[in-house]
Amino acid sequence: MGRILLVIAAVVVAFFLLGSLIGIITGLIKWALIIGVVVLAVTMLAKIVRSSRTH
Numbered sequence: 001m002g003r004i005l006l007v008i009a010a011v012v013v014a015f016f017l018l019g020s021l022i023g024i025i026t027g028l029i030k031w032a033l034i035i036g037v038v039v040l041a042v043t044m045l046a047k048i049v050r051s052s053r054t055h
Helices: 002-054
Strands: none
Touching: none
16 A cells, blocks of 8 residues: 555656656646747848948
């Protein structure tokens, strides 16, 4: 009986750790996407400004 409870407790702890790990990973992916969009916007704006100066 004690071994079954220990296995159940280990599974519950593993699910908690997995959930927090997935949360951290999705947070990092979200910030990477936001930074990528900002860098892309700045690059496009710099190209537009540079091309309008030459004309």
